[in-house]
Amino acid sequence: MxxxxxxxxxxxxxxxxxxxxxxxxxxxxxxxxxxxxxxxxxxxxxxxxxxxxxxxxxxxxxxxxxxxxxxxxxxxxxxxxxxxxxxxxxxxxxxxxxxxxxxxxxxxxxxxxxxxxxxxxxxxxxxxxxxxxxxxxxxxxxxxxxxxxxxxxxxxxxxxxxxxxxxxxxxxxxxxxxxxxxxxxxxxxxxxxxxxxxxxxxxxxxxxxxxxxxxxxxxRGNSYFMVEVKCRDQDFHSGTFGGILNEPMADLVALLGSLVDSSGHILIPGIYDQMAPLTEEEKTLYENIDLDLEEYRKSSQVEKFLFDTKEELLAHLWRYPSLSIHGIEGAFDEPGIKTVIPGRVIGKFSIRLVPHMNLSVVENQVKQHLEAVFSKRNSSNKMTVSMVLGLHxxxxxxxxxxxxxxxxxxxxxxxxxxxxxxxxxxxxxxxxxxxxxxxxxxxxxxxxxxxxxxxxxxxxxxxxxxxxxxxxxxxxxxxxxxxxxxxxxxxx
Amino acid sequence: MxxxxxxxxxxxxxxxxxxxxxxxxxxxxxxxxxxxxxxxxxxxxxxxxxxxxxxxxxxxxxxxxxxxxxxxxxxxxxxxxxxxxxxxxxxxxxxxxxxxxxxxxxxxxxxxxxxxxxxxxxxxxxxxxxxxxxxxxxxxxxxxxxxxxxxxxxxxxxxxxxxxxxxxxxxxxxxxxxxxxxxxxxxxxxxxxxxxxxxxxxxxxxxxxxxxxxxxxxxRGNSYFMVEVKCRDQDFHSGTFGGILNEPMADLVALLGSLVDSSGHILIPGIYDQMAPLTEEEKTLYENIDLDLEEYRKSSQVEKFLFDTKEELLAHLWRYPSLSIHGIEGAFDEPGIKTVIPGRVIGKFSIRLVPHMNLSVVENQVKQHLEAVFSKRNSSNKMTVSMVLGLHxxxxxxxxxxxxxxxxxxxxxxxxxxxxxxxxxxxxxxxxxxxxxxxxxxxxxxxxxxxxxxxxxxxxxxxxxxxxxxxxxxxxxxxxxxxxxxxxxxxx
The missing domain is CATH 3.40.630.10 (Zn peptidases)
Known part of the structure; x- marks a missing residue:
């Protein structure tokens, strides 16, 4: 009834x-x-x-x-x-x-x-x-x-x-x-x-x-990471220590530079393995979205996006993971000049997650990758990686x-x-x-x-x-x- | 008289x-x-x-x-x-x-x-x-x-x-x-x-x-550089733009990561060419310096220096150029979490100069190197390099x-x-x-x-x-x- x-x-x-x-x-x-x-x-x-x-x-x-x-x-x-x-x-x-x-x-x-x-x-x-x-x-x-x-x-x-x-x-x-x-x-x-x-x-x-x-x-979900590189808690003067230290900032930029290439592809081994494959049905959905790419680009005040078609753009916004580097805590961040060697710096980045990426798998992949990169540098500094936020x-x-x-x-x-x-x-x-x-x-x-x-x-x-x-x-x-x-x- | x-x-x-x-x-x-x-x-x-x-x-x-x-x-x-x-x-x-x-x-x-x-x-x-x-x-x-x-x-x-x-x-x-x-x-x-x-x-x-x-x-002298990478003046949200942009931070960490290797060696082509060669007389002077390396290391609270002998350490402090990365302006630098894609970031680094390094030669070498690295990335962002301080x-x-x-x-x-x-x-x-x-x-x-x-x-x-x-x-x-x-x- x-x-x-x-x-x-x-x-x-x-x-x-x-x-x-x-x-x-x-x-x-x-x-x-x-x-x-x-x-x-x-x-x-x-x-x-x-x-x-x-x-x-x-x-x-x-x-x-x-x-x-x-x-x-x-x-x-x-x-x-x-x-x-x-x-x-x-x-x-x-x-x-x-x-x-x-x-x-x-x-x-x-x-x-x-x-x-x-x-x-x-x-x-x-x-x-x-x-x-x-x-x-x-x-x-x-x-x-x-x-x-x-x-x-x-x-x-x-x-x-x-x-x-x-x-x-x-x-x-x-x-x-x-x-x-x-x-x-x-x-x-x-x-x-x-x-x-x-x-x-x-x-x-x-x-x-x-x-x-x-x-x-x-x-998309999000996994937010902090990677700390520490020599000591205090900063150094670059005149009196420049040239004889493994500088934490040099280690950190190498670590952050190993995460994503200039085409937006994430370089962490295995990270794409868990991603649900993009289906033909989804591609068709993207084709039907009302989005004027040129108007969107202009209103975003962006010179050029990484992709030229609406379908690719939407897939990379919605269906692919992305990695963004947000910044560094502990380094010199103000306007002007300071000749400091930061003693302890924390890099911050996050990976937007898509089905069926598992948070703890991602966490392990990121940690293993950074440990491998860091270990090749043979640096005397200490590196610590932590996932501080994980949202499915x-x-x-x-x-x-x-x-x-x-x-x-x-x-x-x-x-x-x-x-x-x-x-x-x-x-x-x-x-x-x-x-x-x-x-x-x-x-x-x-x-x-x-x-x-x-x-x-x-x-x-x-x-x-x-x-x-x-x-x-x-x-x-x-x-x-x-x-x-x-x-x-x-x-x- | x-x-x-x-x-x-x-x-x-x-x-x-x-x-x-x-x-x-x-x-x-x-x-x-x-x-x-x-x-x-x-x-x-x-x-x-x-x-x-x-x-x-x-x-x-x-x-x-x-x-x-x-x-x-x-x-x-x-x-x-x-x-x-x-x-x-x-x-x-x-x-x-x-x-x-x-x-x-x-x-x-x-x-x-x-x-x-x-x-x-x-x-x-x-x-x-x-x-x-x-x-x-x-x-x-x-x-x-x-x-x-x-x-x-x-x-x-x-x-x-x-x-x-x-x-x-x-x-x-x-x-x-x-x-x-x-x-x-x-x-x-x-x-x-x-x-x-x-x-x-x-x-x-x-x-x-x-x-x-x-x-x-x-x-030593000093040449202080700023390298700016700009997509736009405002920041982006990493959820709504992550995956479709050449992110300025990714460009910048690649640029900064190309400057110096993990043994402190500067990677800018030609940078050591102008350096006055280290003489035997200078090496002898270094041998005579009253410096207890182990005590110096401890009082500096450093786990390990890049060099194990007093002579090498002093030469790298006094007679070799060194490059230090000081920090980044415009990125997220506070404690905590922020899911931002910085729109415009400025990396800061400096090179300590020794005889007979010429400031304008160094300036050109740095600019050419960074332009070469940046151009290989094929990024749509704008890069600007400037030497903001030059001291002989x-x-x-x-x-x-x-x-x-x-x-x-x-x-x-x-x-x-x-x-x-x-x-x-x-x-x-x-x-x-x-x-x-x-x-x-x-x-x-x-x-x-x-x-x-x-x-x-x-x-x-x-x-x-x-x-x-x-x-x-x-x-x-x-x-x-x-x-x-x-x-x-x-x-x-």
Whole structure:
């Protein structure tokens, strides 16, 4: 038995409602952006603002009729000894009809710091519309998308329509500060809050285009390494010691220089062996992505990329590992001249990981390689290599029910098939939900490529925000439909 | 005609006088150390202290009977727009007997900054004696040696003995800040103040031993390079750009890694071609240096030097060029993790130069080498190489009259022949005096190797300070004798 089909013309009514109430939705976003909910700076006043933001969101969900649980997470000890309270994570639930699929939406309500004199053209915490662009900190990352989801729900409510899916929310206020306490909570709620969840949706990244929607099915992982070369703790004067020492910087540049060649190929033996081979299907997906290479190159202010075709470029951003050297700690790094021989230096580099690269295998390969290079130098210095961060890559099955539903909803709202994209950076939350809950996880971005998240003049287009609200409404209906079709009728 | 020989027993009387008045000499050093004459920090209060120091020294010289000229040098414009007055350079003259040789003493009265909580065990501007060591900022660099010279003169004066040499002084207060205005003044005074000068003595470095005196006859030069690799001015995120760029850091570590091998050998083609060959005579000098390699290694806190013999070690410190990589500007240099691809980085390295390496030849060799390495990488980044500092090496003829006189004086006072040493670092002042005045320049250090100049707990041993005063007195007598012997009698 299927749940009753939605009344014909419901989608049109929902869209109409959203269009008619768009100023109201923008007004709510303005109220949310007005709260300086910065989590990364350990300043009590700002932390209080995150709390205020979480309360506002909880009230909003309660007003929609959700059962809301603001989970107290205690406090965190800062490196300076100060103790700061951790904002609650909101777990909310709207409907628990066993005949409907349950979709859980993840979002965050904290923002990156922003100040007018960083180079903002408008006041960062005063949402300001210019030519259809809504400028303000958090507009696209992530308050806009969270509200778009809420707008979609509220459209059903206002039209007194039954929601076709059960909806859960998990909203946090510490994402920008590393999602402190999230993993622990998800682990704890795995068999409670998450037990009835079928699908998890994250809407916290961007399209690769300014106009064409996208669905994200993978993110690269990251393994961050530090390689320390030490002669002694103090520095030397290059006049009085230059010529008689194995200088740590000479060792370090040789080590760092052995990692990657000038075509971007990683030189660590075996590193590509674990990589899942690139399939023809994936190549076809890359061909269909809406990316103007020349425009992308120009907007990136890059003279030339390593690759000349869109397919190669995307494969090397999303599907191949990459190695970047970030810098050196302990050497002379200021402007001007200093004739120092640094006594102890730490090189920092990281490797972005793709399926099916295993963190501990990578760790061993890197260590063995550096040890081999260092040992050939016959240096009297001490070398220490450590992997200080290891984050798995994430990938989803794009034939999953919710991907099909999202594709259809996108086609309905935007009239096009979405770009099926991955993200070269590492978004640990997708992997976290997937690994702990074992549920299907999808990233459904609403923001355009030029939204400037984390940057000055962050914005969300009014069009993206409003169409996004419609997209989520359409997605509820499609998900209900696709979900029921996939299940054998004997279940009911 | 020779000037009349000194009365027999004069040396003993001078030594006795100096021994008897040593507490008085230490007291004067204490008064000088008490003045915080820091030149490198552009703080008006400190600059005033340098002025006060110069006035005190001028008064002291006047009191000895010298004709003193405190040359006003105007002011300097600081990078922040502030204008600071430059302390005067003291030109002083004591005696102008055409029958006597004229020796000019260079010294400086400014000091490096020092604060108790930098790790000083005593108040840095309060000269404190512990176990025969006089701790205080400037004690060895350079107030102690300047006063030792003055003490020697004052011993002659107190004993009412004719000075066997004419003495000139050039004392500055900006040495630690790069001897602002010195070169211009020496150039201006070349045919006036310096025309009658026969010998220039600098006493501004250290022995290589704790107990055995030394004479310095050479210093290495320095050529300081910056190599910039630029993709764009802003940084990139390694997730969203890693894998598709020629990363500037990868280019830069390859460039820096091409400069020197792990045995300290410089890999820039042709760089050793200009070096004056190491002679057998020099090797013999190195054999005679008082240096316990194992003790030196331990006190340097170095596991192992590149060379196992004293001769090789000294040759590579003094007589071979060396290349040190100092650091990188523009990359991530802080503790912790940052997943950045720096957009523009500047590598800094320098080559210590020895006779007869020519600065512009070295500059060309470095540029050609780096351009060749960079061009092989086929990188789309821009590379720019510049030599931002070029200081010539300096070397003196150790058979010069004043070297012979100093050797004899050292033998008289200390009972040993001095270590004939060079300095691996660059002391531009020796070369400056030599190049402009064309006079014989000698470095006659008084400080022991462990004096800690520029460091915490700088000191001069009471023994070095007092024996140094005697050494200068003996030097005056020997110089007069050697000088008259070298001249054909027809001159008079």
């Amino acid at each position: 299927l749940s009753s089909p939605p009344p014909s013309g419901l989608l049109e009514k929902l869209f109409q409602y959203i269009d008619l109430h768009q100023d109201e939705f923008v007004q709510t976003l303005k109220e949310w952006v007005a709260i300086e909910s910065v989590s990364v700076q350990p300043i009590p006043r700002l932390r209080q603002e995150v709390f205020r933001m979480m309360t506002l969101a909880a009230d909003k969900l309660q007003h929609l009729g959700a059962r809301v649980d603001s989970v107290d997470l205690g406090s965190q000890q800062m490196p300076d000894g100060q103790s700061l309270p951790i904002p609650p994570i909101i777990l909310a639930e709207l409907g628990n009809d066993p005949k409907k699929p349950t979709v859980c939406f993840y979002g965050h309500l904290d923002v990156q710091p922003a100040q007018k004199d960083d180079g903002w053209l408008t006041a960062p915490y005063m949402l300001t519309e210019v030519d259809g662009k809504l400028y303000g900190r958090g507009a696209t990352d992530n308050k806009g998308p969270v509200l778009a989801w809420i707008n979609a729900v509220s459209a059903f409510r206002a039209l007194e329509q039954d929601l076709p899916v059960n909806i859960k929310f998990i909203l946090e206020g510490m994402e920008e500060a590393g999602s402190v306490a999230l993993e622990e909570l998800v682990q704890r709620e795995k068999d409670r809050f998450f037990s009835s969840v079928d699908y998890i949706v994250i809407s916290d990244n961007l399209w690769v285009s300014q106009r064409k929607p996208a669905l994200t099915y993978g993110t 890559p994430w990938t989803a099955n794009i034939s999953d029910t919710q991907y099909l539903a999202a594709k259809r909803a996108i086609k309905t709202v935007f009239g096009v098939d979405p770009d099926m994209i991955q993200d070269g950076s590492t978004i640990p939350i997708a992997k976290l939900f997937q690994a702990i809950t074992q549920k299907s996880v999808m990233m459904l971005p609403l923001g355009a490529v030029d939204d400037g998240e984390h940057s000055q003049n962050e914005k969300i287009n009014r069009w993206n925000y409003i169409q996004g609200s419609k997209l989520f409404a359409a997605f509820f209906l499609e998900l209900s439909k696709q979900h029921s079709q996939q299940l054998p009728s004997s279940v009911f | 020779l000037s009349s020989p000194p009365p027999s027993g004069l040396l003993e009387k001078l030594f006795q006088y100096i021994d008897l008045h040593q507490d008085e000499f230490v007291q004067t050093l204490k008064e000088w150390v008490a003045i915080e004459s820091v030149s490198v920090q552009p703080i008006p209060r400190l600059r005033q202290e340098v002025f006060r120091m110069m006035t005190l020294a001028a008064d002291k010289l006047q009191h000895l009977g010298a004709r003193v000229d405190s040359v006003d040098l105007g002011s300097q414009q600081m990078p922040d727009g502030q204008s600071l007055p430059i302390p005067p350079i003291i030109l002083a003259e004591l005696g102008n007997d055409p029958k006597k040789p004229t020796v000019c003493f260079y010294g400086h009265l400014d000091v490096q900054p020092a604060q108790k909580d930098d790790g000083w065990l005593t108040a840095p501007y309060m000269l404190t004696e512990v176990d025969g060591k006089l701790y205080g900022r400037g004690a060895t660099d350079n107030k102690g040696p300047v006063l030792a010279w003055i003490n020697a003169v004052s011993a002659f004066r107190a004993l009412e003995q004719d000075l066997p040499v004419n003495i000139k002084f050039i004392l500055e207060g900006m040495e630690e800040a790069g001897s602002v205005a010195l070169e211009e003044l020496v150039q201006r005074e070349k045919d006036r103040f310096f025309s009658s000068v026969d010998y220039i003595v600098i006493s501004d470095n250290l022995w290589v031993s704790q107990r055995k005196p030394a004479l310095t006859y050479g210093t 090496p300096w070397t003196a003829n150790i058979s010069d009259t004043q070297y012979l006189a100093a050797k004899r004086a050292i033998k008289t006072v200390f009972g040993v022949d001095p270590d004939m040493i060079q300095d691996g670092s660059t002391i531009p002042i020796a070369k400056l005096f030599q190049a402009i005045t064309q006079k014989s320049v000698m470095m006659l250090p008084l400080g022991a190797v462990d004096d800690g100049e520029h460091s915490q707990n700088e000191k001069i041993n009471r023994w070095n300070y007092i024996q140094g005063s005697k050494l200068f007195a003996a030097f005056f007598l020997e110089l007069s004798k050697q000088h008259s012997q070298q001249l054909p009698s027809s001159v008079f």
